[in-house]
Amino acid sequence: MKMYRVGGAVRDELLGRAAGDRDWVVVGATPAEMLEMGFEPVGRDFPVFLHPETHEEYALARTERKTAPGYHGFAFHAAPEVTLEEDLARRDLTINAMARGEDGTLADPYGGQRDLAAKVLRHVSPAFAEDPVRILRLARFAARFQGFSIAPETLALMRGMVEAGEVDALVAERVWQELSRGLMEERPSRMFEVLRECGALARLLPEVDRLWGVPQRAEYHPEVDTGVHLMMVLDMSARLGANLAVRFACLGHDLGKGTTPADVLPRHIGHEMRSRKLVRALCDRWKVPTDCRELAEAVAMEHGNVHRSGELNAAAVLRLLERCDALRRPQRFDELLLACECDARGRLGKDDEPYPQRDRLGAALRAALAVDTAPVAADAAARGLKGPAIGDAVRDARVRAIAEAI
Structure with a gap:
């Protein structure tokens, strides 16, 4: 033995x-x-x-x-x-x-030692082709080990597996397990690039795959290509140490741009609602955990409003906080803001720019949460207000607090 x-x-x-x-x-x-x-x-x-x-x-x-x-x-x-x-x-x-x-x-x-020294990811034997999970694992290793390339014969084998339909037999739990691990690697974009290169991305995540070649307005996106932008956002999420829910939200935030009608490009009016719908479908297909799903839907819907929040007055800011359920879930709102920062800085030449929206909205939320609602409600009731009117009084108090904070 x-x-x-x-x-x-x-x-x-x-x-x-x-x-x-x-x-x-x-x-x-x-x-x-x-x-x-x-x-x-x-x-x-x-x-x-x-x-x-x-x-x-x-x-x-x-x-x-x-x-x-x-x-x-x-x-x-x-x-x-x-x-x-x-x-x-x-x-x-x-x-x-x-x-x-x-x-x-x-x-x-x-x-193995030879390939470590040469920084090459190479399959051991033709038996590699018998297990489609190995495509995801290799892509994950490519995201972890910087500078490693894929042996040409291994990439050809992976393409053959995709063409043979092997990835179509993958179960949701294993797909999510490998995707979630890959998102948490040092350079998550590399995982998706490898999956795209062998054709597996179009089978597993067609919502993501179709983003390459979709143009955006250059004044906001100097990198122009939506797929390129998404990869930059994912790598920014790794650079900023984001957790899995934030990184997944980054992955899904712009999915709707892949379904923008060609005659209106490079504008993407209404892509937020389409993004949320596609995020839901993706989460259903791969059984994505609830925390990742909920944050991704919120980021898909509100990231544009967060980017523009410097233009909002106190009342509009409160409405944004309410839509994001920030008063009940302040920690999740902080994650939402981090995902938005990754989106803003995941652009060509923008990676080191500040993102003041995060501090401003964070201060607004703290101010709103600091309002002692009980005496506000009691005073409103003493003035003869009832039901929704008392709620309005509480909201007015929060608006005033936010106005002072921002």
């Missing part, structure tokens, strides 16, 4: 990056032997065990065989005679197909 540390932990060690979870492969063992050593079984499809002390995952060396389309269409074979090289051969990329023995020896049968 031999145990090897495998996959991302070995790759990141060689890159000098902080490693995440460590995974292990066990060669020459049976499930019964693992149980005798105190390991706890957790794998449903193939033998995976948790170490009794570290709780790290140890999987028996295995091979796999494609049996049906899609992510779940595999049969696995785990047995003591399966070699380390056979186990590593089923992995996606050469840089993920290395192993470190307990004695420190590096096993690299497929040239």
Whole structure:
């Protein structure tokens, strides 16, 4: 029996990056032997065990065989005679197909070190084409590892997978899992560029794919192309350390521009409502979590109004706050403002410009929340006001507070 540390932990060690979870492969063992050593079984499809002390995952060396389309269409074979090289051969990329023995020896049968040095993402074997999730994973790695290119033969393989309809068999949970991880990488735009290059973006996110080639007014968007702008916005969200909900809202904020009639371009009147509708459809299709969905819809509808908010008086500002549900959800409103800042600064030559709208609206919200509504309502009632009139009195007090703050 031999145990090897495998996959991302070995790759990141060689890159000098902080490693995440460590995974292990066990060669020459049976499930019964693992149980005798105190390991706890957790794998449903193939033998995976948790170490009794570290709780790290140890999987028996295995091979796999494609049996049906899609992510779940595999049969696995785990047995003591399966070699380390056979186990590593089923992995996606050469840089993920290395192993470190307990004695420190590096096993690299497929040239992972070579490709790390050359900064190349390359598939291990033709079996890459059997799992469509690997297209998303490779795109995510491209977003993480700056300067890495895709081997031409790997890109050709990915295109063939798309043409064969493999990505159409992906389940929503895995698509969202990989998209959400990719959005949180160092350069999220690279993930979408790779997906577009192999044709997968048009299948998975046609609302995003159609944005390339759509012009915008140059006085507001020096980069002109809507797809280029979107990629700049996503990278700005990473630069500003935005959370997942904000980054997803950035992804969806301009989807409606892809459906603007050609005869009115480069103007995009009414794209906000169309963007919200497309965001909803995208979220339904890939089962996007509620927090991401709600923020994305709000940003799609209101980002233009936030950009123009410096022109609004106190009453109009309060109406904007109310539409964004900011009085009840101030934290989400702060996320909305950050997404709008990413949009404003994700433009050619605008990346270092200030975004005063965020401070102004933040001050307005704090002022509105600071109004003690109970005495305002009590005074209104003492003056004989009832129902909606009392609400109007509270709103008037908030308008006055906002006026002083801005």
